[in-house]
Amino acid sequence: MNTNTALLFRSPLKREDFRTGLLCLLPSAVIVFIFIIFPIFFSLFLSVHEWSILTSEMDFIGLGNFDRMIHSKEFWNTLKNTFVYTMGVVPVGAAASLGLALLLNRKVLASGFFRTAYFLPVITSTIAVAIVWFWIFDTNNGLLNIIIRKFGGTGIPWLSSSKYAMLSIIIVTIWKNAGYHMIILLAGLKAIPDEYYEAAQIDGASAVQKFFSITLPMISPALVFVLITNTIFSFQAFGQIYTMTGGGPSQSTSVIVYYLYQRAFEFQEMGYASAVAWVIFVILLLLTLLQLRLQRKDL
Amino acid sequence: MTTIKIAKSTILYIVLIALAVIFIFPFMWMVVSALKTDVQIFSYQAKFLPDPPQWKNFITAWKQIPLGRYYMNSMFVSGVITVFQVFTSALTAYVFARLYFPYKNVIFILYLGTMMIPTQVTIIPLFMVMRRLGLIDTYAALILPFLAYPYGTFLLKQFFSGIPTDLEDAARIDGYSRLRILFKIVIPLSKPALITLSMLSFMWSWNSFFWPLVVTNSSKRYTVQVGLAMLKNELAMSTEWSMLMAATVITVLPVLIFLIITQKYIIKGISISGLKG
Numbered sequence: 001m002n003t004n005t006a007l008l009f010r011s012p013l014k015r016e017d018f019r020t021g022l023l024c025l026l027p028s029a030v031i032v033f034i035f036i037i038f039p040i041f042f043s044l045f046l047s048v049h050e051w052s053i054l055t056s057e058m059d060f061i062g063l064g065n066f067d068r069m070i071h072s073k074e075f076w077n078t079l080k081n082t083f084v085y086t087m088g089v090v091p092v093g094a095a096a097s098l099g100l101a102l103l104l105n106r107k108v109l110a111s112g113f114f115r116t117a118y119f120l121p122v123i124t125s126t127i128a129v130a131i132v133w134f135w136i137f138d139t140n141n142g143l144l145n146i147i148i149r150k151f152g153g154t155g156i157p158w159l160s161s162s163k164y165a166m167l168s169i170i171i172v173t174i175w176k177n178a179g180y181h182m183i184i185l186l187a188g189l190k191a192i193p194d195e196y197y198e199a200a201q202i203d204g205a206s207a208v209q210k211f212f213s214i215t216l217p218m219i220s221p222a223l224v225f226v227l228i229t230n231t232i233f234s235f236q237a238f239g240q241i242y243t244m245t246g247g248g249p250s251q252s253t254s255v256i257v258y259y260l261y262q263r264a265f266e267f268q269e270m271g272y273a274s275a276v277a278w279v280i281f282v283i284l285l286l287l288t289l290l291q292l293r294l295q296r297k298d299l
Numbered sequence: 300m301t302t303i304k305i306a307k308s309t310i311l312y313i314v315l316i317a318l319a320v321i322f323i324f325p326f327m328w329m330v331v332s333a334l335k336t337d338v339q340i341f342s343y344q345a346k347f348l349p350d351p352p353q354w355k356n357f358i359t360a361w362k363q364i365p366l367g368r369y370y371m372n373s374m375f376v377s378g379v380i381t382v383f384q385v386f387t388s389a390l391t392a393y394v395f396a397r398l399y400f401p402y403k404n405v406i407f408i409l410y411l412g413t414m415m416i417p418t419q420v421t422i423i424p425l426f427m428v429m430r431r432l433g434l435i436d437t438y439a440a441l442i443l444p445f446l447a448y449p450y451g452t453f454l455l456k457q458f459f460s461g462i463p464t465d466l467e468d469a470a471r472i473d474g475y476s477r478l479r480i481l482f483k484i485v486i487p488l489s490k491p492a493l494i495t496l497s498m499l500s501f502m503w504s505w506n507s508f509f510w511p512l513v514v515t516n517s518s519k520r521y522t523v524q525v526g527l528a529m530l531k532n533e534l535a536m537s538t539e540w541s542m543l544m545a546a547t548v549i550t551v552l553p554v555l556i557f558l559i560i561t562q563k564y565i566i567k568g569i570s571i572s573g574l575k576g
Contacts, residue, residue: 017399020477024390024398028410031387031447035425036413042424103315115566116559117319120326123558123565125506127524128551131531132329135540141341143328175322180569187570236417239508243528257419257509264423265513277420288415 046274058271065275075276077251078259081166085255086234088170089177094226096174097181102215104182105189119179126176130243133172134159137244162252165245169253172240177233181226188222189215221295228291232284256280329551333357333544340540353541360545365518369526369550376441376511376522377504383442384500385493388451393481395452396459397467407456414449418509426513440514441522445504451496454571458492459485491564498564505554523550 047065049058069075100118104111121129136143137158145155158168196214205213216223238257241247247254247262254262257280264273332340333356334349360366394400395407425444434440462485470480486493511522518526527550534543558565 014399016477018401021394021398021400021403023478024394025400025406028387028391028447028452031444032410032413035444036416036421039421039424039428040416042427043420046424046427100318103311103318106311108311108315114315114319116562117322119562119566120322120555120559123502123562124326124551124555125508125524125527127506127508127527127531128547129325131527131543131547132325134531134535135332135544136325136328138540141540175325179322183566183569184572236419239524239528242508242512243531260419261509261513264426270423270427274420274423277417277423281417281420284417285415 043274043277046271047278048275049271051268051270061271065272068272069275069279074251074254075259078254078256081251081253082235082237082255084166085170085173085237085253086231088166089173089234089237090227090230092170093174093177093181093230094223096178097226098185098219098223100178100182101185101189104186118182121176122179122183124176126239127243129172129176130240133168133175133240134244137168159245160249162249165249165253169237169240169244172244173234173237176240177230181230184226185219185222188219192218224291224294228287228294232287235280235284235287329544330548333541333548335541337539337541356541356545357549360542360549363542364526364530364546365521366523366526366546366549368518369521369523372438372441372520373505373523376438377501379438379442380445380504381497381500383446384448384451385497387447388455388496389481389486389489389493391447391452392455392459393485396456397464397485398477407452411449411453422510422513425510429514435514436516436520438520441511441520444510448500450572451500454496454499454568455489455492457571458489462488491567494561495564495568498558498561499568502558502565526550 048060048062050061050064051058104115104118108114139145139155139157139160142155142158144158148155156164158164192215196218197210200210200214236257237255238261241253241255241258242261245253247258256276260273260276260280263269263276331347331349334352334354336349336353339346339349391410395403400406421444429435429440466484466488467480470484475483506524507522508524508528511525512528515521515525518529521529527547530546531543534540534546
């Protein structure tokens with residue numbers, strides 16, 4: 001502590017603040033150090049080791065795990081799947097959420113009912129949602145194929161064919177999260193001052209013009225937030241894939257976190273899985289930095 | 300003019316209702332499926348409504364599957380996590396919002412920064428530590444890593460900063476200590492924010508899946524989510540759909556109703572995250 005702070009500490013009030021502050025921060029600090037800071041370093045350590053379950057010995061192998069990853073077809077496949085999944089979920093999801101928010105931003109009777117309806121999947125657990133949709137997607141007796149057959153079509157093997165499985169997962173995810181991002185966008189829409197629209201009205205602007213020259217620019221910070229956070233969420237998708245497809249059929253829905261789960265907890269390759277975790281971390285870090293940049297620009 | 304208006308609002312309501320159906324119908328399908336017999340489930344002339352409704356499916360599911368146990372586990376784990384998160388968040392938020400503390404803004408940013416570290420990075424080392432400590436399949440393993448919550452600190456700091464300091468100044472003149480001010484003045488004034496945070500914490504820990512999946516391995520410690528996922532693996536294999544749906548209804552409905560009633564707070568918590576980044 002430098003002399004400056006020592007001087008400040010002469011004030012007994014500040015001394016009391018400092019003591020109280022230490023006391024208040026201590027519990028959280030202990031938890032953060034044990035459960036976040038320490039594991040990060042341990043994870044770095046693991047990522048350059050090979051850990052065998054048979055001997056439970058750590059062998060230092062340098063960048064061996066990363067080398068194995070680069071040459072693993074499975075790893076690239078999961079990365080590709082994660083990318084496909086994200087590209088499916090994020091833009092369509094944002095458009096759907098914006099649509100819902102715009103609808104609810106009008107003067108609507110029973111708007112509370114509609115908002116609750118769209119919000120229902122958000123407050124339901126991913127696992128329960130995944131189970132219900134697993135049943136809806138069932139090829140033989142699922143609701144979706146019953147409807148398709150009623151209209152004379154042939155049933156689609158939603159989850160049992162590698163052609164449709166990822167699409168099915170994407171549909172469920174959009175359905176589950178649309179209401180969440182709707183809330184954020186709705187808050188953004190409500191923050192736009194009415195005067196802007198009134199002024200545009202006087203100038204004789206059409207609804208489309210108003211949308212593109214007022215609504216969209218005004219809501220773009222919230223929209224950027226939704227796009228980036230949803231991308232970050234998407235890179236961490238796990239529960240619905242674990243429940244609905246188990247990464248299959250033939251690895252078509254195996255995303256990167258599912259790959260990490262299998263490597264770490266089914267094959268006990270803790271070192272290799274930690275290396276995969278760091279790849280996820282770096283990708284998410286870049287996305288977060290992008291978000292911070294874009295948001296600063298918007299402000 | 301008016302006919303156009305009527306037509307427009309008719310279309311608006313048709314769209315709103317159609318969307319509501321898309322979001323609600325899967326829940327209804329879950330309930331009606333839970334009430335059907337296997338014969339009704341597999342009949343190609345599938346009727347929407349179960350005839351007659353098999354209420355006993357719920358009793359069978361409750362008796363055959365340790366759902367009560369999963370419920371108790373989830374309630375206990377989520378309850379403890381929520382109470383501690385609110386408590387630790389209030390303490391830290393108070394420091395960052397009010398107290399003199401060296402480098403407190405830097406500490407605050409760093410603390411929030413820990414949220415950017417994906418759980419995937421910490422989960423493997425944490426698992427190994429828990430195994431070394433013999434804590435696998437215990438409540439401790441389910442609870443301990445989540446006793447502090449940076450977003451909670453952020454949320455409460457925003458709220459605390461918005462409270463006028465007059466009352467606290469007066470209390471200080473009366474000789475109240477900082478801690479006493481926190482518990483006697485600031486916390487009672489922050490009830491809406493504290494409820495919002497509790498709801499977010501509860502919902503988050505109730506629905507969490509990855510860590511409970513990794514750290515439990517017996518139905519004695521399964522949370523509702525892990526129990527359901529395991530159940531799905533069993534029952535979908537043997538195509539016992541009505542049983543699976545009955546179990547899902549039992550575990551989903553009570554919490555869903557609770558969250559619907561309190562959604563105002565959850566919505567507030569989510570809106571803040573978007574407005575402030």
